[in-house]
Amino acid sequence: xxxxxxxxxxxxxxxxxxxxxxxxxxxxSLHIAPGETLGLVGESGCGKSTIAxxxxxxxxxxxxxxxxxxxxxxxxxxxxxxxxxxxxxxxFQDPITSLNPRMxxxxxxxxxxxxxxxxxxxxxxxxxxxxxxxxxxxxxxxxRYPHQFSGGxxxxxxxxxxxxxxxxxxxxxxxxxxxxxSVRAQILNLLVALQARYGMAMLFVSHDLAVVRHVCDRVAVxxxxxxxxxxxRDALFASPRHPYTRALIAAVPDPDPAVQRARVSVPLVxxxxxxANPPPGCRFxxxxxxxxxxxxxxVPALRSVGAAMxxxxxx
Amino acid sequence: xxxxxxxxxxxxxxxxxxxxxxxxxxxxASNDPLRQSLLLRLRPPGTATATAYFPLGTDDLGRDLLxxxxxxxxASLMVAALSVSVSLLxxxxxxxxxxxxGGWVSIVAMRAVDTMLSIPAILLAVLTVAVLGPGFFNLVxxxxxxxxxxxxxxxxxxxxQVAALPYVRAAEMAGCGPGRILLRHVLPxxxxxxxxxxxxxxxxxxxxxASLSFLGLGIQPPYPSWGSIMSAGRQYxxxxxxxxxxxxxxxxxxxxxxxxxxxxxxxRVDPRSQGx
Amino acid sequence: MxxxxxxxLSLAIGRTNIVDAISFDVAPGEVLALVGESGCGKSVTAxxxMRLLPAAIRQTGGEITLGATxxxxxxxxxxxxxxxxxxxxxxxxxxxxxxxxxxxxxxxAEALRQPLAKVRAEVRQMxxxxxxxxxxxxxxxxxxxxxxxxxxxxxxxxxxxxRPAVLIADEPTTALDVxxxxxxxxxxxRLAAERQTAVVLITxxxxVVADIADRVAVxxxxxxxxTGPTAAVFATPAHPYTxxxxxxxxxxxxxxKSALAVIDGQVPQPADYGAGCRFAGRCPRADxxxxxxxxxxxxxxxxxxxACFHPVGG
Ligand SMILES: Nc1ncnc2c1ncn2[C@@H]1O[C@H](COP(=O)(O)OP(=O)(O)OP(=O)(O)O)[C@@H](O)[C@H]1O
Ligand SMILES: Nc1ncnc2c1ncn2[C@@H]1O[C@H](COP(=O)(O)OP(=O)(O)OP(=O)(O)O)[C@@H](O)[C@H]1O
Ligand code: SF4
Ligand SMILES: [Mg+2]
Ligand SMILES: [Mg+2]
Numbered sequence: 001x002x003x004x005x006x007x008x009x010x011x012x013x014x015x016x017x018x019x020x021x022x023x024x025x026x027x028x029s030l031h032i033a034p035g036e037t038l039g040l041v042g043e044s045g046c047g048k049s050t051i052a053x054x055x056x057x058x059x060x061x062x063x064x065x066x067x068x069x070x071x072x073x074x075x076x077x078x079x080x081x082x083x084x085x086x087x088x089x090x091x092f093q094d095p096i097t098s099l100n101p102r103m104x105x106x107x108x109x110x111x112x113x114x115x116x117x118x119x120x121x122x123x124x125x126x127x128x129x130x131x132x133x134x135x136x137x138x139x140x141x142x143x144r145y146p147h148q149f150s151g152g153x154x155x156x157x158x159x160x161x162x163x164x165x166x167x168x169x170x171x172x173x174x175x176x177x178x179x180x181x182s183v184r185a186q187i188l189n190l191l192v193a194l195q196a197r198y199g200m201a202m203l204f205v206s207h208d209l210a211v212v213r214h215v216c217d218r219v220a221v222x223x224x225x226x227x228x229x230x231x232x233r234d235a236l237f238a239s240p241r242h243p244y245t246r247a248l249i250a251a252v253p254d255p256d257p258a259v260q261r262a263r264v265s266v267p268l269v270x271x272x273x274x275x276a277n278p279p280p281g282c283r284f285x286x287x288x289x290x291x292x293x294x295x296x297x298x299v300p301a302l303r304s305v306g307a308a309m310x311x312x313x314x315x
Numbered sequence: 316x317x318x319x320x321x322x323x324x325x326x327x328x329x330x331x332x333x334x335x336x337x338x339x340x341x342x343x344a345s346n347d348p349l350r351q352s353l354l355l356r357l358r359p360p361g362t363a364t365a366t367a368y369f370p371l372g373t374d375d376l377g378r379d380l381l382x383x384x385x386x387x388x389x390a391s392l393m394v395a396a397l398s399v400s401v402s403l404l405x406x407x408x409x410x411x412x413x414x415x416x417g418g419w420v421s422i423v424a425m426r427a428v429d430t431m432l433s434i435p436a437i438l439l440a441v442l443t444v445a446v447l448g449p450g451f452f453n454l455v456x457x458x459x460x461x462x463x464x465x466x467x468x469x470x471x472x473x474x475x476q477v478a479a480l481p482y483v484r485a486a487e488m489a490g491c492g493p494g495r496i497l498l499r500h501v502l503p504x505x506x507x508x509x510x511x512x513x514x515x516x517x518x519x520x521x522x523x524x525a526s527l528s529f530l531g532l533g534i535q536p537p538y539p540s541w542g543s544i545m546s547a548g549r550q551y552x553x554x555x556x557x558x559x560x561x562x563x564x565x566x567x568x569x570x571x572x573x574x575x576x577x578x579x580x581x582x583r584v585d586p587r588s589q590g591x
Numbered sequence: 592m593x594x595x596x597x598x599x600l601s602l603a604i605g606r607t608n609i610v611d612a613i614s615f616d617v618a619p620g621e622v623l624a625l626v627g628e629s630g631c632g633k634s635v636t637a638x639x640x641m642r643l644l645p646a647a648i649r650q651t652g653g654e655i656t657l658g659a660t661x662x663x664x665x666x667x668x669x670x671x672x673x674x675x676x677x678x679x680x681x682x683x684x685x686x687x688x689x690x691x692x693x694x695x696x697x698x699x700a701e702a703l704r705q706p707l708a709k710v711r712a713e714v715r716q717m718x719x720x721x722x723x724x725x726x727x728x729x730x731x732x733x734x735x736x737x738x739x740x741x742x743x744x745x746x747x748x749x750x751x752x753x754r755p756a757v758l759i760a761d762e763p764t765t766a767l768d769v770x771x772x773x774x775x776x777x778x779x780x781r782l783a784a785e786r787q788t789a790v791v792l793i794t795x796x797x798x799v800v801a802d803i804a805d806r807v808a809v810x811x812x813x814x815x816x817x818t819g820p821t822a823a824v825f826a827t828p829a830h831p832y833t834x835x836x837x838x839x840x841x842x843x844x845x846x847x848k849s850a851l852a853v854i855d856g857q858v859p860q861p862a863d864y865g866a867g868c869r870f871a872g873r874c875p876r877a878d879x880x881x882x883x884x885x886x887x888x889x890x891x892x893x894x895x896x897x898a899c900f901h902p903v904g905g
Contacts, residue, residue, distance in 0.1 A: 043768035058484055082490045090488055092481040100482045102503035108482075112489035150857040161485065180628045180858050181795055182832075182873075185839035185851035192848050207768070214841035215848065233847060251773040253798030255840050257822045260801045267773040270724075271738045287770075 003067070004169045004201045005032040005055055005088075010064035012050050016276040023275050024050045025061075026225040029302075034168060037195065037202040039216030039233070041209055041248070043272055047225045048205045052173045055203060056088050057081045069168055086116065089162035093174035095154035099146040106132075106142025109161045116165075131160040135190060152183035159190065163198075170195075171203045176211060184211075191215060209252045213237055221245045224283045225275050231308030241310040243288045282312065290314055323579055329572035336385050337392040344382035349537050352377035357555045372557045375547060383539035384562055390540045391569070394454055394533075395520035399513055401459025403466055407509060410470025411497045415478060425471065428464040436461060440523060444532040454533050458520055469512050473505035507584035514580055518573035525566055541566050593656075594619045594789035595640070595678070595757045600653035602635055602644070609861045610636055610813045612653070614888070617789040619756065622780065624800040624821070625793045627810030628858050633793045637759050640791075641680055642670050658756060675702050679750035683762035685742035689734040695745050696730035702749045717748045722778055740771035744778070751782060758783075761793045776803050797840055801825060809833050812859050812869035815888060819895030829891045829902040832870045868899065876901040 010028045013021040025047040032038045040048050053059035054066055057073045066073050069087040071080065092098040099108060110128045113119040119127050129139030135156040146154055155175065162170055172191065176184045192215055195202055206212050212219055213233060220230040221244065229242040240246045250265035270287040273279055279286050285295035294313055302311045319327075336343060346367055355364065355377035362369045371380040413424035431439075443457045477483060478501060486500045527533035528542030536543060541562040548558025595617045602610040610632040617623045625633050638644045640655055642662060655662040657678055662670065679702075682688040690698055699714045700707040707714065711730070718726035721744040734742055743763060750758055760779065764772035780803045783790045794800060800807050800821060808818040809830065817830035828834040838852035856873040868874070871881040880900055888896040891905050 043770065056488060058487065085488050085490060088488075090485070092484070094481065098481040098485060100486075100500050100504065103499065108485075111486065111491065115490050115492075115495060152857055158485075161489070164489075181797075182628060182836055182839065182854040183857060185841075185853050186855075188841065189850050189853060192850075196848075208841075209769075210841045210843050213843060213847060214845070214851070237843065247770055249843070251769040252843065253773075253776075253796070253802040254844070255797035255801050255825070255837060255842060257801040257825050259844070260798070265773070267777055268770045269774070271740055272768065272771070 002034060003031040004034045004036075004069055005030075005203065006065070006067040007031065007051070007055065008065040008067075010051065010054060010066065011062045012047070012054060012059065013062045020276045023225050023278060025054070026278070027064075028222070028225075028227055030220055030227065030230060032169065032201045032203060034201055035199045036218065037204055037216045039212035039219040040203060040205045040222065041207060041212050041219060042222035042228075043207065043248075045272070045275060046222045047275070048207075048222060049173050051222075052090070052171050052203060052205050055169075056090050056171055057084065058090075086112075086165050087167055088169040088171065089165060089167040091155070091158050091162050091170065091172040091175045094178050095151050095158055096146075096178075098158045099154055101146055104143050104145055105149070105157045109142070109157065109164055112161070112164050118165075127164070131164055132157075134163065134194070135160040136186075150183075151179050152186055155179060155187050156190065159187075159194070163194065166198065167200060169201045169203065171205070173205045174207070175204075177206065177208070188215060209249060221248065224273060224278050226283060227302055227309070227311060228284065229308055229310045229312075230302075231310075235307040239306075241305050241308050241315040242284075242312045243290050243314075244284050247287075247289070284312075322575075326572050326575045326579065329568060330576060333388060333569045333572070334392065337388040340382075340385040340389045344379065344385045346379035346382045348378060348382035348386045348539050350378060357551060357558075359555070360557050371561050372555070374544070374558055375551060375555070380544070380557060380561060383544055384541070384565060387539040387541045387544060387562060388565065388569075390451075390528075390534050390538070391521045391524055391566075394451070394458065394524040395517050397455045398458035398462065398520050399517050401455065402461075402463040402516065403509070403513055405460065406463030406466025407470045407502075409463065410467040411474050411501060413467070414471045414474025415493055415497055415501070421471065424467060428467050431461065431464040437523065437526060440527060441530070441532060444527065449527075449532045449535055451534060454524065454527060458523055462516060462520070465512050465516065466509060469508050470505060473508055474501055477501050477504050511577055511581045511584055514573060514577035518570045518577065521566065521570055521573070592618060594621075594658060595791065596654075596656040597636075597640065598654040598656075600636065600639060600655065601651045602632070602639055603649055603651045604647050604861070607861050608651075608813065608864060609648070610639075611864075613808075613810070613813075613815045615808045615815070615818060617757065617791055619789050620783055620787040621805045622783055622790040622792055622803050624804035624807045625791060625810060626795060626797065626800050626807055628795055630858065630860070631810045632813045633795075633810060634761055637680065637761050637791070637793060640759060641674060641678065642667075675755065676753045677755050678757040678759070679753070679755040680759040680761065681743070681746040681750050681763050683765050685739060685746045685763075685766070686734060688746060689742055691734055694731050694733055695737070699745070699749050699752055702752050714748075714752070717752045718745075720782070721745075721748045721751075722774065723748075740767055740774065743767060743771075743775055747775075747778065747782070751786065751788065754786060755788065757789045757791070759791045759793070762795070763792070764799065765794070765796075772799070779803065797825075797837065809836075812864060813861065814869060814898060815896075816870065816899070817895065817897045818888070819893060823893035823895055827893070827904060829895055829897040829905060830870075830899050831874050831876050831901070831903055834903045835875075876903075 008029050010025055012025040013023050016022040042048055054061050061074055068084050071084050073081055073084055106128050109131055110124045113124055113127060128142050132139050132141055137156055176187050179187060204216055216233055218232050219236045221228045223244050228244045240249055247268045254260040268287050273286060281297045282295040282300050285291040300311045300313045302309050305315045355373050356375055358369055358373040360372040362372055369379050374380055409424050413421035439461045440457050444453060447453045483496060483500050486496050524533055525542035528540040529546045533542055534540035544562045545559050552559055593616045598614050599612040600610060601612050615623060627633055635648055639650055696707045696714050699717060700710050703710050715726050715730060718729060723729050723741060723744050764775050804821045807821045807824050809816045811832050817824060817833050828837055835852055835854045839854060841851060854873050859869060867882040867884055868886050871877040886898045886900050888898045891897050891902055
């Protein structure tokens, strides 16, 4: 099967305070086909950003393989990495710190084309103008600085910059989380439209399940550095197999009081354990409402259940 | 946008006066600072002869003190500006590289900084001048090459901070090499704090130049420097107070203005340090 | 009966108006949500009620009444006595709102202004009520030993132990994960009902509002756009902003990848608040009058008030 991103057995451990390493990502495998959008959801600190950064080579994994467009980027030379990055670009969470405050947005958007010798001078300006129009800004905005834009407009600039090289894969790490609620829909619509127009694949990282459901074809649910479940969108939301996925979906309050209050959801009990000291067996067993004795001992492997891959003994 | 207070205006006026005096020394001085006249030795301020007027009096060789102070200002400005430029270049380059590459580069650079900072600066300067010999260029070189560690420290810490920001990640993703990232993305965003350090170093350099010249290790006679004027006037403190008082007051005033300007700049650059 | 009443509260920084004549009431046992986007003035309103405004912000008008006591002219001392006992507040970042050097038990006892030794049983009982497991160990721990969710529970315990009539919760779950948020919201709802506490819940999440609020006040750019019973506001939003906002939120029930309703433009900054309706620049229903005149809150169906000349469906 052809893939644009293939991650195999990825482990990323950070040195932790007082000995035990933080096992931010611990044996995750996933792949994305060309043109497909994979959502990555999970609670704070479960390792979503770590995977996103490893996927674009901004972070060196402890072990595992990351293959982007046919090239293994783990341990790749800076030169090879630079070449691969023409295929994969990133949109970050915070539109304020994603743009150099001392650089006009035109320069920022055109930079990748310039340093790779793809365009210069008038041709570059024209291309930057096109990119600005694609994201709903005006070509004459190119000479402005980031502080002259609102958060939503800045995120458009960041998206234009990421599109400049026409990447085959766009990694969005919480791309709408920092935006005003009334501006979020603008950016979501833009991402969906651009993806359809250019057929890019996307790795869409978010903690917001409703947003992920809206833009993704398949969804991976993470818990404490591991995959709990990965499934096609409709299957995942219609019949979540992993108890954590079920809890996560149940915990998202529906912005409709009639629906929300009719739901009988039992909140999960307990706190999220530390990734420096994950529970043995199934990592979710300390909070799992259906856990059995075996869950505390045996690590559940990710296995096929219907259309989904699930890491649960009871699925 | 923001109104400038009277105090700030005074600081600017003082600095401007210093720079204008230094640059336009030939215009403002009516007498040649090197011309001696043994008949006009140690005349008090306000002395006038048939051909010349000495508003600040004359020195022990009968030279016009005003002219010598103006040309001395030029020496101060040039030494300070050039040595700050040299140390800024060396220090910032080292700091940027240490912050970006980390690893052994940063270990070596920061050890060098610690070592340099543990040697008293003036002692280091005196020793090097003693070896290289005095003179304008040696002075610039010595000050420039001994005063870089503070820039390195600041540049290093700031680079670490800025390099962690998403826009630097984006530049990496765009395919920029380390050179472009450091010059276009990091340097412009750490320039503010560096300018603050440079200003306070500028004040120090003026003092160092004066001190070394006072000790006879800086600008060499007959060329004037505030330090050497005061040094020469030292023996006549009682008889000819103006020889030490005027250059001393100039030195004090200029360094004070530079330092106050530095404080003002720091508040502008870093709003958190604003005491309000 | 009304536990807290805010009438025409206006706040300003220098000459810039940031909150403009907002009014709302909360009854005992009721949860009122104050919802709006970043910078619309939710937190400063809460601070004004607590009389804890930063020095830069002035109250330029309005009246705040707690039960039968008017807070506006209360001496600072009397206000200090009321805080904690009659009216309490919890914040978005629980970890930074707690004293890092004091134990959990001491901080809760502090709210009763009693030494921990004397009220230990009561404090322990409160920890149980806010759902902290192993209270006997937790009571002597420091905030850094607790997770974010537990810290927020401790904040709630501190706020509620003196049984205040009014609780103001400023984004109490924004920094928490959804599964933990669900726990905290359930807890707030239960305590409000059991103790008949009036709760003002500040949030920007319409889902949270739908989940626990009895009534909602939707704020936009320093004014109340619409207020009324939650069910009615969500079912038939009358203000164009509320309607568009609700339509622009992706839901678990909509068609994936369908175009979401969009509100053009961006949220105005206080310095740009002009005459007329502050939503006019982004509103598809705006006409010349909207730009010139300020719409007052006026009643529409189902006990709602709306500040719009051309309300949806009306
Ligand atoms: N550079 C680092 N050094 C040490 N620990 C790190 C580092 N980066 C991340 N971690 C830890 O790794 C874990 C996973 O972090 P990550 O940022 O991937 O989480 P996330 O799922 O993106 O969370 P969030 O939703 O909060 O962004 C966390 O426990 C985090 O504290
Ligand atoms: N201490 C302060 N000094 C100056 N301006 C302030 C201060 N606090 C708030 N403001 C301004 O007052 C306005 C309202 O701020 P407020 O904090 O109430 O917003 P909010 O609705 O709570 O937003 P958020 O959802 O981001 O918390 C904003 O424009 C803000 O910039
Ligand atoms: S394996 Fe057991 S503990 Fe883990 S999720 Fe499944 S049921 Fe829960
Ligand atoms: Mg993250
Ligand atoms: Mg707030």
